[in-house]
Amino acid sequence: MSVRAERKDAAEHRKLILRTAESLFDLHGVRGVSMHQIARTAGIGQGTLYRKYAHKGDLCLDIIQDYTQAFVEEVGRYLAKNREKPAEDRLGWVLDMWIDAMEKKSELIMTIQAHHCAESEESRAASFFQSSLYLFMRGRISELLAEIAESRPGPNADPVLTAHALICAMAPVGHFHIKRELGYTKEQMKNHYRRMCYLPVSNANV
Amino acid sequence: MSVRAERKDAAEHRKLILRTAESLFDLHGVRGVSMHQIARTAGIGQGTLYRKYAHKGDLCLDIIQDYTQAFVEEVGRYLAKNREKPAEDRLGWVLDMWIDAMEKKSELIMTIQAHHCAESEESRAASFFQSSLYLFMRGRISELLAEIAESRPGPNADPVLTAHALICAMAPVGHFHIKRELGYTKEQMKNHYRRMCYLPVSNANV
DNA sequence: CAAGCAAACGGACAATTGTCCGTTTTCATT
DNA sequence: AATGAAAACGGACAATTGTCCGTTTGCTTG
Numbered sequence: 001m002s003v004r005a006e007r008k009d010a011a012e013h014r015k016l017i018l019r020t021a022e023s024l025f026d027l028h029g030v031r032g033v034s035m036h037q038i039a040r041t042a043g044i045g046q047g048t049l050y051r052k053y054a055h056k057g058d059l060c061l062d063i064i065q066d067y068t069q070a071f072v073e074e075v076g077r078y079l080a081k082n083r084e085k086p087a088e089d090r091l092g093w094v095l096d097m098w099i100d101a102m103e104k105k106s107e108l109i110m111t112i113q114a115h116h117c118a119e120s121e122e123s124r125a126a127s128f129f130q131s132s133l134y135l136f137m138r139g140r141i142s143e144l145l146a147e148i149a150e151s152r153p154g155p156n157a158d159p160v161l162t163a164h165a166l167i168c169a170m171a172p173v174g175h176f177h178i179k180r181e182l183g184y185t186k187e188q189m190k191n192h193y194r195r196m197c198y199l200p201v202s203n204a205n206v
Numbered sequence: 207m208s209v210r211a212e213r214k215d216a217a218e219h220r221k222l223i224l225r226t227a228e229s230l231f232d233l234h235g236v237r238g239v240s241m242h243q244i245a246r247t248a249g250i251g252q253g254t255l256y257r258k259y260a261h262k263g264d265l266c267l268d269i270i271q272d273y274t275q276a277f278v279e280e281v282g283r284y285l286a287k288n289r290e291k292p293a294e295d296r297l298g299w300v301l302d303m304w305i306d307a308m309e310k311k312s313e314l315i316m317t318i319q320a321h322h323c324a325e326s327e328e329s330r331a332a333s334f335f336q337s338s339l340y341l342f343m344r345g346r347i348s349e350l351l352a353e354i355a356e357s358r359p360g361p362n363a364d365p366v367l368t369a370h371a372l373i374c375a376m377a378p379v380g381h382f383h384i385k386r387e388l389g390y391t392k393e394q395m396k397n398h399y400r401r402m403c404y405l406p407v408s409n410a411n412v
Numbered sequence: 413c414a415a416g417c418a419a420a421c422g423g424a425c426a427a428t429t430g431t432c433c434g435t436t437t438t439c440a441t442t
Numbered sequence: 443a444a445t446g447a448a449a450a451c452g453g454a455c456a457a458t459t460g461t462c463c464g465t466t467t468g469c470t471t472g
Contacts, residue, residue: 045422114323157401168380169371195363251452
């Protein structure tokens, strides 16, 4: 075949790196662990680590992958089972889910986004905006926004742009800053995000 | 007096650093210049530089200060002179201004925000969210949002949170990414942001 | 199974960031 | 003007990131 599969030892290294990094992150926090430390602990060379992951953000992107997949499946299932509900309700539910997921994985996501800011364009390294988490969320949110817009007269904003803007607004850095400054709880934040989008406030949320 | 003024030599160093950094940034771009290089070029020690600015983002925050002040004054003047116009129009104008300013100073702003992501809490270093640029914009936008909300029935979102979310959504990283992906011009972006907020589209914008 | 080649390795090296501390300078007080 | 304490200095040092290249290893071909 023209494209050779990943070499067996390389694949094992990849898994080893992921497991090592994950446990080190659990122990000392993402910021408390250096790339050098990960390589040393895994018993591999610095070059080997950097060949697979251009920087810590890249590595975090891979670590979060399992979680992302579960998230994507859960949201997908919900949307499939609730087609008849008003699009507003579905969107509200999806946004709530995002907040929960984002708060749970905030350290990883912030690390992913940090490198994104620092590097700017030209860079083969994967960015948050190419991650399946972002693309999936943007896809679902924009679909729901478009559905909501159908029933409204007048000129409507580009749903993709609006979905993108929502995700940016709900990214960890900004989210935690304003949450602390205004002294809101997570549930209050969810409600405020909902109102911001002219969505009904969930009964589940206080 | 209990609080001693900044020592004369220190004040001169500060100005020297700012001028040196600014011209180096103009020459090689913000990312193309290292803190070490700035110190060397200015003819001062590394320690001196870092005592004044904890990192490059901190330095950028000071460099942008002059521009910020002019921006704040222009927006302030406009708002003072146009109290009678509909709040929607005023908000649209302010958002347009932001896009222009942000695109012009995007490299500085991205650098400021990059360190913000990387460090997270506890850090005496100034952050974008404490900058006068952010605080001023959030103040004006939230006021206008509140004014608009007055004429609308039903539950309204917290204007401060919405203003904050808008600024986050229009930050350089996200802005440039989606602008390129959708192939929009700057003026098209302005219009889409306006529509996103249910604002009238400016005549000036195509 | 031998051979050879491309892929992967790893650790040394370079560059950048960030800290520390002994020394120097300023400025208020005398 | 002399003095002494606080502030500022600067460059060496430590840590982290990121790169490079000679060597090794696995996979395919004959």
